[in-house]
Amino acid sequence: MTPSESVQLKNRIRKLRFEHGEMTQQELADRVGAARQTIIALEAGKYTPSLLLAFRLARVFGVKTEDVFQWDAD
C-alpha cells in the first residue's frame, strides 16, 4: 500500500472504544493480542493493520470490519 493510500484509510477505533464502556487502549490491546502502542498508532492513522487484526478489532466491538475501517477510494 502506498503512503497516499494509507492516509485515506480512516478508522473509528477510538470512538468505538468509548462507546463500549470507555474501554482503555490497554484493554483493547489485550483483547486483540496487540501492544498498546499498536492501538495508539492505529487510532492516529499511522499504521495499517493486517486483515487478521482488523477482523479481531471488529469482533471485539461486535460490528463489521467496514464499520471500524473506512477507505475512501478516489
Add this chain to the structure above:
Amino acid sequence: MKDRIPLAPLQKFAWYNLTVFAIAVAAYAIAVPVLAAHFHRTLAAAALPSLGMFGLCGLWGFAQFICDRRKLDERESLINQRAIMAGVALFWLVFVFSCMGVWGVCFYIRHQAMVPVALLPALVWGGFIAYTVTQSVAILVQYKRSAADDAL
C-alpha cells in the same frame, strides 16, 4: 489527561543496547589514554581496553531477557524486521569498507604484504557494533515516527 505510555519491550531492548554501547565507548575513551601513558605505548596500549570494550558489548547478550521477540505483535515484528534490515545493511557497508580500507592501507601505503592479525577482531567487532547500534536506533526512530501526539 495524558498518561505516560510505558516503553514497549522492543524499545527497552533498543535502549539497553545503546546504553551498553555508550558505557563501552566511555570506558574505552577513559582507558586508552590512561593505559597508553602508563605503559608508554600508543596503539598497542589500546589492545587491552579494546578487549574490555568488546567484553562490555558482550552484555548485549542479556538483551534477549528484556524482550522476547517471539511475542511481538504484527507491528512490532515489522519494526523489528526493518531494524534488522537496516542493521545488516550498515554492517555490510562498515565491514566491507573497513576490510578494504585496511587492505588498501597495508598494501598501497605501507607496502606490506600482510594485514596485521591484531586488526581482525576489531574488524568483526566494529561491524557487529555498527549492526547493533543501527538496529537499536532504527527501532527507536520507527516508534517515534508512529507515536501519536496524545494518548488516552
